[in-house]
Amino acid sequence: MQTIVWCIILIGVVFDIDGVLINSYNGIEYFYRRVLPQIIDIDQRLIDYLIELEYIGELTGLLREDWWFKYIPGLTEELYDKLITRYWEVRIENSKLEPGVINVLEYLANSGYRVFTVSYRDDIYGLKKYRIELMDLDKFFHEIIIVGEDFHDRVDGLKYLVKKYDLNKTFYIDDKPLNLLMIYIEMKQKPVLIHYRFKHNIEYPWINPEGYSSQ
Incomplete structure:
Protein backbone atom coordinates (compact mmCIF):
# COMPACT_ATOMS: atom_id res chain seq x y z
CA MET A 1 0.00 0.00 0.00
CA ASN A 23 3.56 56.48 -7.00
CA SER A 24 3.94 59.17 -4.36
CA TYR A 25 6.62 61.07 -6.27
CA ASN A 26 4.31 63.28 -8.33
CA GLY A 27 3.93 65.78 -5.51
CA ILE A 28 7.65 66.31 -4.91
CA GLU A 29 8.31 68.95 -7.55
CA TYR A 30 4.99 70.66 -6.80
CA PHE A 31 6.04 71.02 -3.17
CA TYR A 32 9.44 72.49 -3.96
CA ARG A 33 8.36 74.76 -6.81
CA ARG A 34 4.94 75.91 -5.63
CA VAL A 35 4.54 75.33 -1.90
CA LEU A 36 8.01 75.91 -0.45
CA PRO A 37 8.40 79.46 -1.92
CA GLN A 38 5.11 80.40 -0.24
CA ILE A 39 6.56 79.49 3.15
CA ILE A 40 10.18 80.68 2.89
CA ASP A 41 12.15 83.05 0.68
CA ILE A 42 14.21 80.77 -1.56
CA ASP A 43 16.14 81.14 -4.83
CA GLN A 44 14.93 79.19 -7.87
CA ARG A 45 18.41 77.78 -8.45
CA LEU A 46 18.41 76.33 -4.94
CA ILE A 47 14.99 74.81 -5.58
CA ASP A 48 16.39 73.00 -8.63
CA TYR A 49 19.27 71.72 -6.50
CA LEU A 50 16.93 70.57 -3.70
CA ILE A 51 14.87 68.56 -6.20
CA GLU A 52 18.04 66.82 -7.40
CA LEU A 53 18.99 66.06 -3.80
CA GLU A 54 15.46 64.83 -3.12
CA TYR A 55 15.66 62.06 -5.69
CA ILE A 56 19.19 61.11 -4.66
CA GLY A 57 17.97 60.90 -1.07
CA GLU A 58 15.06 58.68 -2.13
CA LEU A 59 17.44 56.34 -3.92
CA THR A 60 19.92 56.11 -1.04
CA GLY A 61 17.47 55.99 1.87
CA LEU A 62 18.07 59.45 3.35
CA LEU A 63 15.32 61.17 5.31
CA ARG A 64 14.80 64.92 4.89
CA GLU A 65 16.03 65.50 8.44
CA ASP A 66 19.39 64.16 7.23
CA TRP A 67 19.94 66.95 4.68
CA TRP A 68 17.32 69.70 4.83
CA PHE A 69 19.08 71.44 7.73
CA LYS A 70 22.26 71.66 5.67
CA TYR A 71 20.76 72.96 2.45
CA ILE A 72 17.67 75.00 3.40
CA PRO A 73 18.86 78.37 4.77
CA GLY A 74 17.64 79.35 8.22
CA LEU A 75 15.83 76.08 8.87
CA THR A 76 14.86 75.67 12.53
CA GLU A 77 13.25 72.71 14.29
CA GLU A 78 9.93 74.55 14.38
CA LEU A 79 10.09 75.43 10.69
CA TYR A 80 11.19 71.89 9.84
CA ASP A 81 8.07 70.49 11.54
CA LYS A 82 5.90 72.86 9.50
CA LEU A 83 7.66 72.06 6.22
CA ILE A 84 7.76 68.28 6.66
CA THR A 85 4.06 68.19 7.53
CA ARG A 86 3.17 70.21 4.44
CA TYR A 87 5.61 68.18 2.32
CA TRP A 88 3.83 64.93 3.14
CA GLU A 89 0.40 66.47 2.76
CA VAL A 90 1.34 67.38 -0.80
CA ARG A 91 2.80 63.94 -1.57
CA ILE A 92 -0.28 62.21 -0.19
CA GLU A 93 -2.63 64.49 -2.14
CA ASN A 94 -0.80 63.59 -5.36
CA SER A 95 -0.32 59.86 -4.71
CA LYS A 96 -1.80 57.19 -6.93
CA TYR A 196 10.56 46.95 -10.67
CA ARG A 197 11.53 49.59 -13.21
CA PHE A 198 9.63 52.61 -11.98
CA LYS A 199 9.98 55.64 -14.26
CA HIS A 200 11.40 58.42 -12.09
CA ASN A 201 10.77 62.07 -12.89
CA ILE A 202 14.51 62.68 -13.08
CA GLU A 203 16.74 60.18 -14.87
CA TYR A 204 20.21 59.34 -13.55
CA PRO A 205 22.92 57.39 -15.37
CA TRP A 206 22.87 54.56 -12.81
CA ILE A 207 19.11 54.10 -13.32
CA ASN A 208 18.82 54.42 -17.09
CA PRO A 209 22.21 54.79 -18.82
CA GLU A 210 20.72 54.87 -22.32
CA GLY A 211 18.00 57.37 -21.52
CA TYR A 212 20.07 59.72 -19.37
CA SER A 213 20.80 63.19 -20.64
CA SER A 214 22.45 65.91 -18.59
CA GLN A 215 20.45 69.15 -18.33
Missing part, protein backbone atom coordinates in the same frame (compact mmCIF):
# COMPACT_ATOMS: atom_id res chain seq x y z
CA GLN A 2 1.44 3.34 -1.05
CA THR A 3 1.65 6.24 1.33
CA ILE A 4 0.96 9.64 -0.17
CA VAL A 5 2.85 12.48 1.44
CA TRP A 6 1.50 15.95 0.81
CA CYS A 7 4.08 18.70 0.70
CA ILE A 8 2.79 22.23 1.11
CA ILE A 9 5.08 24.85 -0.38
CA LEU A 10 4.62 28.27 1.15
CA ILE A 11 5.61 31.15 -1.09
CA GLY A 12 5.96 34.70 0.17
CA VAL A 13 5.80 37.77 -2.03
CA VAL A 14 7.21 40.92 -0.44
CA PHE A 15 6.72 44.38 -1.90
CA ASP A 16 8.41 47.70 -1.31
CA ILE A 17 5.85 50.53 -1.34
CA ASP A 18 6.91 53.80 -2.98
CA GLY A 19 7.89 53.36 -6.60
CA VAL A 20 6.46 49.81 -6.65
CA LEU A 21 2.85 49.86 -5.45
CA ILE A 22 2.32 53.59 -4.90
CA LEU A 97 -1.46 53.45 -7.32
CA GLU A 98 0.83 52.05 -9.97
CA PRO A 99 -1.07 50.48 -12.92
CA GLY A 100 -2.41 46.99 -12.24
CA VAL A 101 -1.56 46.95 -8.53
CA ILE A 102 -5.01 45.86 -7.31
CA ASN A 103 -5.25 43.10 -9.93
CA VAL A 104 -1.83 41.72 -8.97
CA LEU A 105 -2.51 41.80 -5.23
CA GLU A 106 -5.93 40.20 -5.64
CA TYR A 107 -4.45 37.44 -7.80
CA LEU A 108 -1.71 36.69 -5.28
CA ALA A 109 -4.16 36.66 -2.37
CA ASN A 110 -6.62 34.40 -4.19
CA SER A 111 -3.84 32.04 -5.30
CA GLY A 112 -2.65 31.23 -1.80
CA TYR A 113 0.52 33.31 -1.70
CA ARG A 114 1.59 35.00 1.52
CA VAL A 115 1.78 38.70 0.68
CA PHE A 116 3.79 41.22 2.70
CA THR A 117 5.35 44.63 2.48
CA VAL A 118 8.74 45.63 3.83
CA SER A 119 9.53 49.31 3.28
CA TYR A 120 11.46 52.13 4.90
CA ARG A 121 9.73 54.56 7.25
CA ASP A 122 8.68 58.06 6.32
CA ASP A 123 9.99 61.20 8.01
CA ILE A 124 7.05 61.11 10.42
CA TYR A 125 6.72 57.96 12.54
CA GLY A 126 3.61 55.96 11.73
CA LEU A 127 3.00 57.79 8.45
CA LYS A 128 4.06 54.98 6.09
CA LYS A 129 1.51 52.55 7.54
CA TYR A 130 -1.14 55.30 7.47
CA ARG A 131 -0.44 55.88 3.76
CA ILE A 132 -0.74 52.16 3.04
CA GLU A 133 -4.09 52.10 4.80
CA LEU A 134 -5.19 55.31 3.07
CA MET A 135 -4.67 53.64 -0.32
CA ASP A 136 -6.68 50.64 0.97
CA LEU A 137 -3.76 48.23 0.45
CA ASP A 138 -3.44 46.95 4.02
CA LYS A 139 -6.21 44.38 3.45
CA PHE A 140 -3.96 42.48 1.02
CA PHE A 141 -1.01 41.99 3.38
CA HIS A 142 -0.50 39.23 5.91
CA GLU A 143 1.88 41.60 7.66
CA ILE A 144 3.19 45.14 7.20
CA ILE A 145 6.78 45.82 8.25
CA ILE A 146 8.17 49.33 8.46
CA VAL A 147 11.96 49.48 8.50
CA GLY A 148 13.18 52.01 11.03
CA GLU A 149 10.14 51.35 13.23
CA ASP A 150 9.71 47.57 13.39
CA PHE A 151 13.18 46.43 12.31
CA HIS A 152 16.61 47.95 11.74
CA ASP A 153 16.80 47.09 8.05
CA ARG A 154 15.09 45.16 5.26
CA VAL A 155 17.22 42.08 5.77
CA ASP A 156 16.06 41.71 9.39
CA GLY A 157 12.45 42.17 8.28
CA LEU A 158 12.73 39.55 5.55
CA LYS A 159 14.45 37.05 7.88
CA TYR A 160 11.64 37.53 10.37
CA LEU A 161 8.97 36.83 7.74
CA VAL A 162 10.73 33.73 6.43
CA LYS A 163 11.00 32.30 9.93
CA LYS A 164 7.56 33.30 11.24
CA TYR A 165 5.62 32.06 8.21
CA ASP A 166 7.94 29.14 7.43
CA LEU A 167 8.31 30.29 3.85
CA ASN A 168 9.87 27.86 1.40
CA LYS A 169 10.48 30.52 -1.21
CA THR A 170 10.39 34.31 -1.10
CA PHE A 171 10.15 36.98 -3.77
CA TYR A 172 11.12 40.58 -3.02
CA ILE A 173 10.18 43.45 -5.36
CA ASP A 174 11.81 46.89 -5.17
CA ASP A 175 12.46 49.80 -7.53
CA LYS A 176 15.80 50.71 -5.95
CA PRO A 177 18.84 48.64 -7.02
CA LEU A 178 20.73 49.49 -3.82
CA ASN A 179 18.09 47.81 -1.65
CA LEU A 180 18.20 44.71 -3.83
CA LEU A 181 21.99 44.61 -3.72
CA MET A 182 22.15 44.83 0.09
CA ILE A 183 19.64 42.00 0.46
CA TYR A 184 21.61 39.87 -1.99
CA ILE A 185 24.86 40.48 -0.09
CA GLU A 186 23.55 40.03 3.45
CA MET A 187 20.96 37.22 3.25
CA LYS A 188 22.15 33.63 3.23
CA GLN A 189 18.71 32.27 2.36
CA LYS A 190 18.38 34.56 -0.61
CA PRO A 191 14.96 35.58 -1.91
CA VAL A 192 14.26 35.92 -5.60
CA LEU A 193 14.99 39.60 -6.20
CA ILE A 194 12.89 41.50 -8.72
CA HIS A 195 13.73 45.01 -9.90
Whole structure:
Protein backbone atom coordinates (compact mmCIF):
# COMPACT_ATOMS: atom_id res chain seq x y z
CA MET A 1 0.00 0.00 0.00
CA GLN A 2 1.44 3.34 -1.05
CA THR A 3 1.65 6.24 1.33
CA ILE A 4 0.96 9.64 -0.17
CA VAL A 5 2.85 12.48 1.44
CA TRP A 6 1.50 15.95 0.81
CA CYS A 7 4.08 18.70 0.70
CA ILE A 8 2.79 22.23 1.11
CA ILE A 9 5.08 24.85 -0.38
CA LEU A 10 4.62 28.27 1.15
CA ILE A 11 5.61 31.15 -1.09
CA GLY A 12 5.96 34.70 0.17
CA VAL A 13 5.80 37.77 -2.03
CA VAL A 14 7.21 40.92 -0.44
CA PHE A 15 6.72 44.38 -1.90
CA ASP A 16 8.41 47.70 -1.31
CA ILE A 17 5.85 50.53 -1.34
CA ASP A 18 6.91 53.80 -2.98
CA GLY A 19 7.89 53.36 -6.60
CA VAL A 20 6.46 49.81 -6.65
CA LEU A 21 2.85 49.86 -5.45
CA ILE A 22 2.32 53.59 -4.90
CA ASN A 23 3.56 56.48 -7.00
CA SER A 24 3.94 59.17 -4.36
CA TYR A 25 6.62 61.07 -6.27
CA ASN A 26 4.31 63.28 -8.33
CA GLY A 27 3.93 65.78 -5.51
CA ILE A 28 7.65 66.31 -4.91
CA GLU A 29 8.31 68.95 -7.55
CA TYR A 30 4.99 70.66 -6.80
CA PHE A 31 6.04 71.02 -3.17
CA TYR A 32 9.44 72.49 -3.96
CA ARG A 33 8.36 74.76 -6.81
CA ARG A 34 4.94 75.91 -5.63
CA VAL A 35 4.54 75.33 -1.90
CA LEU A 36 8.01 75.91 -0.45
CA PRO A 37 8.40 79.46 -1.92
CA GLN A 38 5.11 80.40 -0.24
CA ILE A 39 6.56 79.49 3.15
CA ILE A 40 10.18 80.68 2.89
CA ASP A 41 12.15 83.05 0.68
CA ILE A 42 14.21 80.77 -1.56
CA ASP A 43 16.14 81.14 -4.83
CA GLN A 44 14.93 79.19 -7.87
CA ARG A 45 18.41 77.78 -8.45
CA LEU A 46 18.41 76.33 -4.94
CA ILE A 47 14.99 74.81 -5.58
CA ASP A 48 16.39 73.00 -8.63
CA TYR A 49 19.27 71.72 -6.50
CA LEU A 50 16.93 70.57 -3.70
CA ILE A 51 14.87 68.56 -6.20
CA GLU A 52 18.04 66.82 -7.40
CA LEU A 53 18.99 66.06 -3.80
CA GLU A 54 15.46 64.83 -3.12
CA TYR A 55 15.66 62.06 -5.69
CA ILE A 56 19.19 61.11 -4.66
CA GLY A 57 17.97 60.90 -1.07
CA GLU A 58 15.06 58.68 -2.13
CA LEU A 59 17.44 56.34 -3.92
CA THR A 60 19.92 56.11 -1.04
CA GLY A 61 17.47 55.99 1.87
CA LEU A 62 18.07 59.45 3.35
CA LEU A 63 15.32 61.17 5.31
CA ARG A 64 14.80 64.92 4.89
CA GLU A 65 16.03 65.50 8.44
CA ASP A 66 19.39 64.16 7.23
CA TRP A 67 19.94 66.95 4.68
CA TRP A 68 17.32 69.70 4.83
CA PHE A 69 19.08 71.44 7.73
CA LYS A 70 22.26 71.66 5.67
CA TYR A 71 20.76 72.96 2.45
CA ILE A 72 17.67 75.00 3.40
CA PRO A 73 18.86 78.37 4.77
CA GLY A 74 17.64 79.35 8.22
CA LEU A 75 15.83 76.08 8.87
CA THR A 76 14.86 75.67 12.53
CA GLU A 77 13.25 72.71 14.29
CA GLU A 78 9.93 74.55 14.38
CA LEU A 79 10.09 75.43 10.69
CA TYR A 80 11.19 71.89 9.84
CA ASP A 81 8.07 70.49 11.54
CA LYS A 82 5.90 72.86 9.50
CA LEU A 83 7.66 72.06 6.22
CA ILE A 84 7.76 68.28 6.66
CA THR A 85 4.06 68.19 7.53
CA ARG A 86 3.17 70.21 4.44
CA TYR A 87 5.61 68.18 2.32
CA TRP A 88 3.83 64.93 3.14
CA GLU A 89 0.40 66.47 2.76
CA VAL A 90 1.34 67.38 -0.80
CA ARG A 91 2.80 63.94 -1.57
CA ILE A 92 -0.28 62.21 -0.19
CA GLU A 93 -2.63 64.49 -2.14
CA ASN A 94 -0.80 63.59 -5.36
CA SER A 95 -0.32 59.86 -4.71
CA LYS A 96 -1.80 57.19 -6.93
CA LEU A 97 -1.46 53.45 -7.32
CA GLU A 98 0.83 52.05 -9.97
CA PRO A 99 -1.07 50.48 -12.92
CA GLY A 100 -2.41 46.99 -12.24
CA VAL A 101 -1.56 46.95 -8.53
CA ILE A 102 -5.01 45.86 -7.31
CA ASN A 103 -5.25 43.10 -9.93
CA VAL A 104 -1.83 41.72 -8.97
CA LEU A 105 -2.51 41.80 -5.23
CA GLU A 106 -5.93 40.20 -5.64
CA TYR A 107 -4.45 37.44 -7.80
CA LEU A 108 -1.71 36.69 -5.28
CA ALA A 109 -4.16 36.66 -2.37
CA ASN A 110 -6.62 34.40 -4.19
CA SER A 111 -3.84 32.04 -5.30
CA GLY A 112 -2.65 31.23 -1.80
CA TYR A 113 0.52 33.31 -1.70
CA ARG A 114 1.59 35.00 1.52
CA VAL A 115 1.78 38.70 0.68
CA PHE A 116 3.79 41.22 2.70
CA THR A 117 5.35 44.63 2.48
CA VAL A 118 8.74 45.63 3.83
CA SER A 119 9.53 49.31 3.28
CA TYR A 120 11.46 52.13 4.90
CA ARG A 121 9.73 54.56 7.25
CA ASP A 122 8.68 58.06 6.32
CA ASP A 123 9.99 61.20 8.01
CA ILE A 124 7.05 61.11 10.42
CA TYR A 125 6.72 57.96 12.54
CA GLY A 126 3.61 55.96 11.73
CA LEU A 127 3.00 57.79 8.45
CA LYS A 128 4.06 54.98 6.09
CA LYS A 129 1.51 52.55 7.54
CA TYR A 130 -1.14 55.30 7.47
CA ARG A 131 -0.44 55.88 3.76
CA ILE A 132 -0.74 52.16 3.04
CA GLU A 133 -4.09 52.10 4.80
CA LEU A 134 -5.19 55.31 3.07
CA MET A 135 -4.67 53.64 -0.32
CA ASP A 136 -6.68 50.64 0.97
CA LEU A 137 -3.76 48.23 0.45
CA ASP A 138 -3.44 46.95 4.02
CA LYS A 139 -6.21 44.38 3.45
CA PHE A 140 -3.96 42.48 1.02
CA PHE A 141 -1.01 41.99 3.38
CA HIS A 142 -0.50 39.23 5.91
CA GLU A 143 1.88 41.60 7.66
CA ILE A 144 3.19 45.14 7.20
CA ILE A 145 6.78 45.82 8.25
CA ILE A 146 8.17 49.33 8.46
CA VAL A 147 11.96 49.48 8.50
CA GLY A 148 13.18 52.01 11.03
CA GLU A 149 10.14 51.35 13.23
CA ASP A 150 9.71 47.57 13.39
CA PHE A 151 13.18 46.43 12.31
CA HIS A 152 16.61 47.95 11.74
CA ASP A 153 16.80 47.09 8.05
CA ARG A 154 15.09 45.16 5.26
CA VAL A 155 17.22 42.08 5.77
CA ASP A 156 16.06 41.71 9.39
CA GLY A 157 12.45 42.17 8.28
CA LEU A 158 12.73 39.55 5.55
CA LYS A 159 14.45 37.05 7.88
CA TYR A 160 11.64 37.53 10.37
CA LEU A 161 8.97 36.83 7.74
CA VAL A 162 10.73 33.73 6.43
CA LYS A 163 11.00 32.30 9.93
CA LYS A 164 7.56 33.30 11.24
CA TYR A 165 5.62 32.06 8.21
CA ASP A 166 7.94 29.14 7.43
CA LEU A 167 8.31 30.29 3.85
CA ASN A 168 9.87 27.86 1.40
CA LYS A 169 10.48 30.52 -1.21
CA THR A 170 10.39 34.31 -1.10
CA PHE A 171 10.15 36.98 -3.77
CA TYR A 172 11.12 40.58 -3.02
CA ILE A 173 10.18 43.45 -5.36
CA ASP A 174 11.81 46.89 -5.17
CA ASP A 175 12.46 49.80 -7.53
CA LYS A 176 15.80 50.71 -5.95
CA PRO A 177 18.84 48.64 -7.02
CA LEU A 178 20.73 49.49 -3.82
CA ASN A 179 18.09 47.81 -1.65
CA LEU A 180 18.20 44.71 -3.83
CA LEU A 181 21.99 44.61 -3.72
CA MET A 182 22.15 44.83 0.09
CA ILE A 183 19.64 42.00 0.46
CA TYR A 184 21.61 39.87 -1.99
CA ILE A 185 24.86 40.48 -0.09
CA GLU A 186 23.55 40.03 3.45
CA MET A 187 20.96 37.22 3.25
CA LYS A 188 22.15 33.63 3.23
CA GLN A 189 18.71 32.27 2.36
CA LYS A 190 18.38 34.56 -0.61
CA PRO A 191 14.96 35.58 -1.91
CA VAL A 192 14.26 35.92 -5.60
CA LEU A 193 14.99 39.60 -6.20
CA ILE A 194 12.89 41.50 -8.72
CA HIS A 195 13.73 45.01 -9.90
CA TYR A 196 10.56 46.95 -10.67
CA ARG A 197 11.53 49.59 -13.21
CA PHE A 198 9.63 52.61 -11.98
CA LYS A 199 9.98 55.64 -14.26
CA HIS A 200 11.40 58.42 -12.09
CA ASN A 201 10.77 62.07 -12.89
CA ILE A 202 14.51 62.68 -13.08
CA GLU A 203 16.74 60.18 -14.87
CA TYR A 204 20.21 59.34 -13.55
CA PRO A 205 22.92 57.39 -15.37
CA TRP A 206 22.87 54.56 -12.81
CA ILE A 207 19.11 54.10 -13.32
CA ASN A 208 18.82 54.42 -17.09
CA PRO A 209 22.21 54.79 -18.82
CA GLU A 210 20.72 54.87 -22.32
CA GLY A 211 18.00 57.37 -21.52
CA TYR A 212 20.07 59.72 -19.37
CA SER A 213 20.80 63.19 -20.64
CA SER A 214 22.45 65.91 -18.59
CA GLN A 215 20.45 69.15 -18.33
